[in-house]
Amino acid sequence: MSMLECKLPDMSLRHAVLGLLSAGPASGYDLLKTFEISLANVWPATQSQLYSELNRMAEAGLVQAAAEGPRGRKEYAITDAGLDELRHWMTEVEPDRVRRSDMLLRVFFLNVIPPHQAVEYLHKQVDHAEETLAAYEEIKQSIAGEDDRLAVYGRIALEWGVRYMEMVRTWGQWAQQELQAAAATHQ
Amino acid sequence: MSMLECKLPDMSLRHAVLGLLSAGPASGYDLLKTFEISLANVWPATQSQLYSELNRMAEAGLVQAAAEGPRGRKEYAITDAGLDELRHWMTEVEPDRVRRSDMLLRVFFLNVIPPHQAVEYLHKQVDHAEETLAAYEEIKQSIAGEDDRLAVYGRIALEWGVRYMEMVRTWGQWAQQELQAAAATHQ
């Protein structure tokens, strides 16, 4: 009945951009690099998405095209309104916890393939977790020295990744045993 | 250069439907209920998506409209082609590991809010994890008796959820301490 019930779109990309710009002005190209390097595993974005979002955000007054550099480079800076919006999103908006996982979706249907293939599937997930874990541990070592304010939060996010991969690894190992135990019972 | 490089769309919804139908025929309405109850946390789907996907799948020969019930009810059954496609997806297609998380995205930008609010944010995540964990543990108890083939995989998926929530809980607690330690250092 009420128009208040309507749900607004997420637009987390917008907030990701605001977050990056809160650390200082940058061009679309700069932001793209940052997305590829440090936000790739949390909120990936393509170039086309980024540039059009920046234009929309400029129109909405959340960012300002601060300076024009060579090669048509446009440097954007966050505005006060943008900073307000970012803080509002950080503190007032409930994170969306629904997380699609086709890895886990497959687990629900493992009964359609023979048990040895199901075990193989789980084994592959463990392998992947171990590889990623090794990569994360290396990053962890490389940033161990820094102790500035920004590094603290980066380390906390990275730690999430480490613990997540450890979780997947032990879960996958446990699940394989579980399957073999079930196979033995049903022989 | 080559046309082989093009990436096909995911269509995991399609495979989720195939997976559900592999357990027996069902109508769009039935499937919708199953999505809402058991797949909600892994691959949510809306009614409009489901019905149109079912029509597309019927056209593609992956499912068949088996029987017409009362109230225009159309019961779909998986075909051999559908089963082949499901098995192919289970064993040959690499799961997509990119997982967007606006909860974790916020962590990257916690420096834009005062430390006490950052701690509060992490605390909220811990609370939520504990609540969800309690709900999962209850489900775990309720299905502890069954030991049929299907229950094995359901239990494995549920265990993932339990371990994930435990991970978030301990990570969040650790992160709060980390923040307080950092605040003390920089006083």
Added chain:
DNA sequence: CTCTGACGTTCCAACTGTGACATGTCAAAG
């Protein structure tokens, strides 16, 4: 008998995300 609520399907508008294509600048290597 009428109303309610569950059952059941279809269509549509809006937005997000993806990949491909188009366009052009500038610096450095050969």
Added chain:
DNA sequence: CTTTGACATGTCACAGTTGGAACGTCAGAG
């Protein structure tokens, strides 16, 4: 001087996701 590759932005079509509106059936409660 030409080519390569990084820099830099814009636009398009297509597919997936969401929410809502619309339509109709059937069983049971009052």
